[in-house]
Amino acid sequence: MLTKMRKKRGEKGFTLIELMIVIAIIGILAAIAIPQFAQYRARGYMSAVRSDVKNCYTAAMAYFADNPAATALTIDNCTANGFQATTGVTITVTSGGADTFSLSGAHAQLAGTYVMAADGSVTDTLAAS
Numbered sequence: 001m002l003t004k005m006r007k008k009r010g011e012k013g014f015t016l017i018e019l020m021i022v023i024a025i026i027g028i029l030a031a032i033a034i035p036q037f038a039q040y041r042a043r044g045y046m047s048a049v050r051s052d053v054k055n056c057y058t059a060a061m062a063y064f065a066d067n068p069a070a071t072a073l074t075i076d077n078c079t080a081n082g083f084q085a086t087t088g089v090t091i092t093v094t095s096g097g098a099d100t101f102s103l104s105g106a107h108a109q110l111a112g113t114y115v116m117a118a119d120g121s122v123t124d125t126l127a128a129s
Helices: 015-067 075-080
Strands: 088-092 103-106 115-116 120-124
Touching: 015 075, 015 088, 015 103, 015 115, 075 088
Parallel strands: none
Antiparallel strands: 088 103, 103 115, 115 120
């Protein structure tokens, strides 16, 4: 009877202890990786906002170069000059002339804004929410 309960020759498998150790290691790795993933996503969103504001600024400069008599800027002017916002990013234009406008960018998953003035100066208050 004992011979039937023993493994046959050549039969291989994992013990319960080995499987529990593997599951514990996977759990530890997941506990470390999940918070890091959230930080990576937040940094990606911040980069998208900063990039979109800078691209909109470039489109605004192109608009004012093409229309030197223009006294106001709208997001439509930027869009007409090739700007397209990333999904989730909202760009707000504070209307003004070539020397007085400002662009403000925000993301739905972030707190704060990224503001660029007409002279190129930046105010960055973006943070993960």
